[in-house]
Amino acid sequence: MIDNDGRIIxxxxxFEKMFGYANDEVKSRxxxxxxxxxxxxxxxxxxxxxxxxGDTIHKETVRKHKNGRMIxxxxxxxxxxxxxxxxxxxxxxxxxxERKAFEDQLYQKAFYDSxxxxxNRALFMERLNHAIERRKRRxxxxxxxxxFDLDRFKRVNDSLGHHVGDALLKQxxxxxxxxxxxxxxxxxxxxxxxxxxxxxxxxxxxxxQIARRIRDLAQQPVFIENxxxxxxxxxxxxxxxxxxxxxxxxxxxxxxxMYRAKDSGKACFKVFNKKMHAQA
Numbered sequence: 001m002i003d004n005d006g007r008i009i010x011x012x013x014x015f016e017k018m019f020g021y022a023n024d025e026v027k028s029r030x031x032x033x034x035x036x037x038x039x040x041x042x043x044x045x046x047x048x049x050x051x052x053x054g055d056t057i058h059k060e061t062v063r064k065h066k067n068g069r070m071i072x073x074x075x076x077x078x079x080x081x082x083x084x085x086x087x088x089x090x091x092x093x094x095x096x097x098e099r100k101a102f103e104d105q106l107y108q109k110a111f112y113d114s115x116x117x118x119x120n121r122a123l124f125m126e127r128l129n130h131a132i133e134r135r136k137r138r139x140x141x142x143x144x145x146x147x148f149d150l151d152r153f154k155r156v157n158d159s160l161g162h163h164v165g166d167a168l169l170k171q172x173x174x175x176x177x178x179x180x181x182x183x184x185x186x187x188x189x190x191x192x193x194x195x196x197x198x199x200x201x202x203x204x205x206x207x208x209q210i211a212r213r214i215r216d217l218a219q220q221p222v223f224i225e226n227x228x229x230x231x232x233x234x235x236x237x238x239x240x241x242x243x244x245x246x247x248x249x250x251x252x253x254x255x256x257x258m259y260r261a262k263d264s265g266k267a268c269f270k271v272f273n274k275k276m277h278a279q280a
Contacts, residue, residue: 001080002031003088006048018073018095020066031091035063037070051077051089063093072100113188115166116173124187124195128247131197135241144207146196147254148214148235151266153192156229167224168231175217179210195254204239211235211269219267232267234258239271253277 001009008026016022019035026034036044040062047057057077062070073093080088111123119127131143150172157165169192176186176194185197196214198207218233236258244250257272264270 001088001090002048004052004086006030006032006044008034009088015093018065018071018093019063035065037062037064047077048089051079052086054079054086060096072096116170116188118173118194119185119187121187121189124185124189124197125247125251127185128197128250131199132241132244132247132250136245139242142199142201143241144198144201144204145238145241145250145254146198146207146211146214146235146269147237147251147258148194148196148218148233148269149258150192150218151232151234151262153231156231160224160227160229164224164227164229168222168229171222171224172218172231175220176214179213179217184210195251207237207239208269208271211237215267215269234261234266235269236261237269237271 001011003009007028008031011021011023011026021034032041032044043061047059051057056079057075059075059077061073061075063073063075065071072095074096075094076092078090078092079086080090082088111120112118113120128145134141135143150168153165153168156168169188173188176196180186180196180198183199185199187195189195196210198210201207214235215233218231222229222231236254236256238244238250238254238257241250253272253276256276257270260276261268261270
């Protein structure tokens with residue numbers, strides 16, 4: 001229980017076990033100073049105001065243990081009525097850490113590749129659709145799509161084994177992540193195929209520079225189990241995105257450009273243009 005100013009009146013054994021405080025440590029202290037993370041202070045002030053007006057609150061949020069550990073909680077807040085007036089708030093906290101961990105596992109399995117930890121095809125397509133819709137609303141918003149796979153990867157898998165192929169994919173993932181910015185999305189679509197959304201760039205040459213870095217890093221040798229492995233990446237790029245209305249079309253054109261890069265000798269990139277449709 002807290003008073004109208006947010007100071008703790010009393011706690012029960014469940015509170016002590018959940019947050020690590022004894023009653024005499026928190027009594028008369030501000031609730032928000034004891035168990036509320038700094039980035040949630042405004043949230044709790046708003047909640048207190050709402051409850052003191054007579055409403056009840058049911059909310060999932062985060063609270064802080066005495067040792068600094070964050071605890072996901074389901075919180076219920078009720079006004080305390082005394083002599084017809086509201087005189088404090090009664091809060092109930094339920095620890096939902098296990099449920100949140102389970103939900104996170106489900107989300108991870110649904111939207112992330114288990115081998116590399118990258119976004120999978122489902123999450124990538126969702127983000128690509130968001131980019132397309134954002135472009136419709138904001139004509140000055142820039143994005144580009146890169147599609148690439150690893151040349152000679154199947155040969156590595158067949159000759160050295162799938163465990164080496166998996167290790168190779170992990171190392172290449174780390175290299176690709178070094179090529180991008182925090183606003184970009186690189187994903188593993190399946191097998192040795194990857195895709196990248198480059199967002200909020202200023203000039204097309206910025207995208208080309210990223211493609212060059214991917215190409216150059218992919219050609220550097222990889223050492224796995226005393227094997228020195230050489231592969232490369234063929235990259236297809238779609239720069240002119242203003243006429244695309246769905247993700248399948250832009251992905252198709254990036255795929256056409258990628259196979260044009262393969263036909264040109266691999267270890268290179270090609271920018272899609274409409275003439276490639278007829279040639280494909």
